[in-house]
Structure formats: structure tokens, C-alpha cells
Ligand SMILES: Cc1cc2nc3c(=O)[nH]c(=O)nc-3n(C[C@H](O)[C@H](O)[C@H](O)COP(=O)(O)OP(=O)(O)OC[C@H]3O[C@@H](n4cnc5c(N)ncnc54)[C@H](O)[C@@H]3O)c2cc1C
């Protein structure tokens with residue numbers, strides 16, 4: 001096996017939306033940068049194929065269009081799930097620069113005439129969504145990162161962080177085709193590996209038919225946890241509504257343009273259940289949809305027949321910006337938004353932030369720094385970034401902060417080489433076992449356990465049972481067999497998925513209330529308790545000891 | 555099996571193999587040329603990146619029966 005040693009000021013793990021912005025932030029501050037991604041940064045991650053909404057206040061004169069009004073909105077939909085001071089620093093302060101940067105790299109958020117096309121949904125007080133054509137956003141970012149001179153390691157899966165004297169000093173990983181092993185020694189490291197998918201049984205059969213990127217499997221969160229970093233908001237199981245057989249997003253576009261949720265009794269049920277109707281916060285729409293299904297009012301549809309011609313044309317176009325193949329899917333399934341309601345359903349669960357403006361994962365401060373020196377985080381892997389706007393702003397912020405930290409170090413001591421070599425063998429073991437279980441067999445069991453015991457209806461009993469079963473399946477991790485480096489990657493993903501499942505069940509057990517139902521819905525504690533639980537559950541690992549603690553946000 | 559490769563148009567450039575986020579597309583040798591094939595069809599995320607990036611327009615997306623019928 002070939003060993004490749006590289007060093008630089010800053011390592012970015014995950015070159016998705018947040019990671020590419022982080023690389024730009026670090027490089028534009030003068031740092032030397034390595035970017036490692038298990039895919040190719042030109043097309044990897046959630047928005048590799050395209051995207052269409054960016055959330056922003058623009059100070060265009062309306063009362064709701066200011067920073068203060070935006071922070072009130074955060075407090076309204078995400079109370080107890082984030083610190084406003086951190087959101088102010090990692091998102092609000094970075095927003096003007098982020099909008100300018102998207103234009104500078106060649107994928108502006110504006111229409112051809114230079115204006116912003118703005119829509120409203122998800123509990124917003126005004127039109128916070130900028131609707132845009134983001135089909136070239138990832139290729140543009142990839143090009144910008146390479147042009148800045150960053151060393152890009154495509155198809156390199158990172159498996160662990162390097163630590164020395166309690167600081168993070170880089171990471172290790174392997175090339176998923178050649179198996180070459182990379183030892184990346186850096187002064188600062190940014191984790192930008194997205195949220196955790198393939199965690200719950202998938203209602204569309206295939207576990208890779210997921211809403212968010214199925215290759216984001218919580219690897220970064222677990223690497224950070226093992227290096228001593230704290231995680232927060234891990235109890236939240238995020239869901240959305242999607243076309244029945246294809247996990248293609250489109251919720252923002254459909255609702256933003258005026259789509260109405262319909263049950264099989266012919267009732268527009270959200271208009272009955274919530275004062276904001278179809279434009280209620282996402283978790284409320286999911287909650288009431290689950291209720292409708294439970295009451296026997298399914299199937300559920302989205303109805304767009306009443307939209308005018310211009311809006312329909314805009315909608316049909318932008319659905320293909322967000323998910324390139326959704327128009328093909330509608331055509332092949334013979335769906336037509338103009339003439340009949342389209343059947344939708346609740347998505348698979350995933351571990352991700354409880355709202356569009358508060359995240360989950362690695363706990364960060366105002367400078368995007370984790371709780372371990374040398375480590376930074378951004379995007380869906382961090383607890384105060386979420387969605388496109390969070391990844392673009394928070395990514396750049398994390399990159400800048402990592403560069404500043406790296407430059408401030410008088411000397412960067414790397415981890416001793418002898419220890420690293422021992423580590424490498426550990427990560428290659430599934431390749432060398434004469435026989436064993438394929439990753440998929442273990443992963444299917446994890447998804448089943450998560451769906452049945454750690455899902456949207458949780459109790460102390462179900463969570464404890466889930467944890468016990470997860471521990472049982474954990475004993476089989478060391479019996480996974482991989483026949484090539486692709487399968488080795490999947491086997492490591494399975495490990496991360498299982499670890500995230502355990503953290504999720506443990507933190508869900510700790511929070512004895514419900515918040516942002518159904519994302520954290522304890523049937524035995526069904527109310528939201530703002531007196532005792534308005535804040536974050538902080539999860540840490542100290543050696544073999546796992547601990548939960550509570551950090552108020554008000 | 556979403557992406558279908560049209561060999562008459564494909565030049566074997568390998569771009570689809572290089573960018574697929576699923577690591578699902580691989581190249582193989584066939585009659586002295588390099589051709590793409592879907593090695594891990596179940597892992598395709600239907601992101602459409604291969605079709606968008608193919609310089610020859612040699613890729614079409616066809617959804618499987620389970621996705622079209624459930
Ligand atoms: C199709 C789609 C459309 C969406 N549309 C919108 C929208 O319109 N508006 C909105 O606000 N939000 C939208 N979202 C959500 C939004 O795109 C995400 O929240 C955001 O892109 C997350 O950015 P990220 O950088 O954290 O994750 P990603 O962009 O997914 O990046 C994570 C990267 O890490 C890499 N990686 C993971 N693990 C490892 C590892 N171990 N080693 C190396 N690399 C690794 C992955 O390959 C990936 O490239 C959409 C999501 C999807 C899937």
C-alpha cells in the first residue's frame with residue numbers, strides 16, 4: 001500500500017458546499033489548504049446536481065427584511081435549538097459577502113435582469129427564500145477552489161483525525177479506488193462532512209434513495225467526537241415531504257409558489273391545522289401530515305392546479321434546478337402538476353438540524369471553532385449552520401478562522417509517525433478478513449432498529465430497547481468484510497451511521513420533553529418545556545465515558 | 555438503473571466516472587476502447603450529475619420500476 005504524506009496550514013474534510021466555501025475562506029486569508037472529499041468536489045455532496053433556494057434577509061425596506069426580524073424568526077421556529085449570538089456571527093455577519101461571492105465565482109443568486117426572485121414558506125414572516133438557478137454552483141465552487149491553489153484530494157475518504165497534545169493536527173484517509181493511504185498533517189482542520197443519512201429504514205425501499213446526500217453518513221461528527229469534541233442537537237430526527245417514489249426535494253419550491261397540501265378526503269388539511277397553513281414551519285407540516293396518515297386520511301398530495309401559468313412555468317423550471325432528474329421522474333411516472341395533485345409522503349428520517357436556521361453536530365462557537373483546539377466545523381456537520389445559506393456563510397467563516405488559528409501557531413507539532421502507522425492497519429482490516437458480513441447486512445439492521453425504536457414516536461422504553469439492540473449489532477462491526485476499497489468506504493460509513501444512531505438514542509433519552517415535534521417527540525413527555533429544556537443537549541466522549549449535559553440558550 | 559450509456563455517442567472520456575458522487579460508474583476495456591458501466595446501480599442517487607457533465611450527451615436517465623410504481 002502506498003503511503004502519501006502531505007502537510008499544510010489547513011485541512012478541509014469534505015469538499016461539499018460548506019467545505020468548498022471553507023477552502024476559499026482559508027486560501028483567501030493566505031493559508032495553504034488541503035481539501036479531501038470521498039467524491040469529486042466539482043459534483044460531490046447535497047447540491048452536486050443543483051440547488052434553487054438561498055435563505056436571506058436583504059434589507060430591502062420591509063420590516064421583516066432586517067437582521068433583527070430574522071433573528072426573531074429564528075427564535076420563533078428554533079427556540080432552544082441555537083444561540084442567537086453564534087448565528088449572528090457565523091451567518092448574519094457573513095451574508096453580504098456570501099451573496100457577492102456566489103456572483104463572483106459565476107453562479108449569482110440573481111435572475112438574468114439582476115433582481116432577486118423571492119418567495120415565502122416554512123413559517124417565514126416575509127419572502128426570505130431567494131429562488132435561483134444553482135445547477136452550476138458546485139462546478140463553479142470546485143473551479144474556484146482549484147484556482148486558488150488548494151490541493152484537492154478527490155475520492156479520498158477520511159477515517160480519523162490526528163491528535164497531539166490535546167489538539168487536532170490533521171487527519172488520515174484512503175483513496176477509494178487505489179487504496180493509497182493519506183497522512184495529512186496540518187495546523188488546523190475543518191470538518192464539513194454534512195449530516196447523517198442512511199440512518200433510518202427508507203419508505204422508498206432503497207436506502208440510497210434519500211432526500212439529502214446518501215454519502216454523507218456522519219463520519220466527521222464521529223471523528224470529532226472521538227477526538228474529544230462536543231456535539232449538540234443530536235436527538236433531532238429531521239424529515240420532510242417528498243414525491244412518493246423519489247426522494248427529490250422540492251418542498252420549498254412547491255410551497256413557496258403556493259402549493260396546497262391535500263388529504264384523500266379532499267381537505268386542505270394544513271389550512272385547518274395551522275394559522276400559517278401550507279407555509280407553516282417544515283416540522284409542523286410533517287407533524288400534521290403524520291397525524292393525517294395515522295387517522296387514515298392518506299394518501300397525501302400536493303395540489304398546484306390553481307397556480308397561474310407564469311407561476312407554473314417558474315415552478316416546473318426551478319424543480320429541475322433543485323433536483324436535475326425530477327422533471328424526468330414526473331414525466332416517466334406520468335405526473336402532471338397542472339392537471340392532478342401529485343402524491344407525496346413523509347421522507348425517511350435522518351440526523352440533521354431541527355430547523356432551516358439551526359443545525360446539529362459539532363458544537364461550534366462564534367468563530368466556528370469546536371471545543372478541541374485546532375478543530376473547526378461548518379455546514380450540516382456543525383450545530384449552528386444548516387441548509388445552503390448556512391453552509392455558504394458558515395463555511396467561509398470556518399475557513400477564515402482556521403487560517404487565522406494556523407497562522408497564530410508558532411510551531412505545529414504533528415502526531416508521531418509510529419502511532420499513525422499502527423492506526424492505518426486498523427482501518428484496513430475489513431479487506432483482510434477471509435470472510436465476514438457485507439456492510440449492507442449490518443446497515444439494514446441498524447436502519448430497522450432506528451425506525452422501530454428511535455423514530456418520531458419515542459418513549460423511555462423504546463429508546464432503551466433501541467440502544468440495547470444497537471449495542472448488540474455493534475459487536476458485529478468487527479466482522480464486516482470488504483472485497484475492495486469501495487466496499488471498505490461503505491463499511492466505514494456503516495460504523496459512523498451506527499455511532500450516530502447511538503448518540504441520537506442517548507441524547508433523545510436525556511431530553512425528557514418534546515421539541516420541534518415530530519423531530520424530537522417523546523410520547524411520555526409530549527409537551528415542550530421551556531422552563532427546564534430551552535437549550536442544547538451537549539454530548540461528549542471522554543475515553544470510554546459518554547456524557548450528556550444541558551446548556552441553556554436563554 | 556438510472557443512467558444508461560449510449561455507446562454510439564460515448565467517446566470514453568471518463569468524466570462520468572470521475573465525478574459520480576456514488577462511485578457507481580467505472581470504466582472498463584471493451585474492444586480496445588474504454589467504456590463506462592454502472593458498477594453499483596443500487597447506490598445511484600439519481601443526482602443527474604453524470605448526464606449534465608457528459609460532453610457528448612451520451613447519458614439518459616431511466617427510473618426503475620419500484621420508484622415509478624410505489
Ligand atoms: C438535492 C438537494 C437540494 C437542496 N436544496 C436546498 C435549497 O434549495 N435550499 C437550502 O437551503 N437547502 C437545500 N438543501 C440542503 C442543503 O443543500 C444542505 O444543507 C447543504 O448543502 C449542506 O452543505 P454541507 O457542505 O454541510 O454538506 P455537503 O454539501 O453534502 O458536503 C459534504 C461533503 O463531505 C463529503 N464527505 C462526507 N464524509 C466524508 C469523509 N469521511 N471523507 C471525505 N469526504 C467526506 C461528501 O462527499 C460531501 O461532498 C438541498 C439538499 C439536497 C440534497
Ligand code: SF4
Pocket residue numbers: 556557573574575576577578579597598599600601602603604605
Ligand atoms: S445520477 Fe449521480 S449518482 Fe447516479 S450514476 Fe449519475 S452521477 Fe452517479
Ligand code: SF4
Pocket residue numbers: 559563564565566567568569570571589590607608609610611612613
Ligand atoms: S462522460 Fe459521456 S462521453 Fe465521457 S465516458 Fe461518460 S458517457 Fe462516455
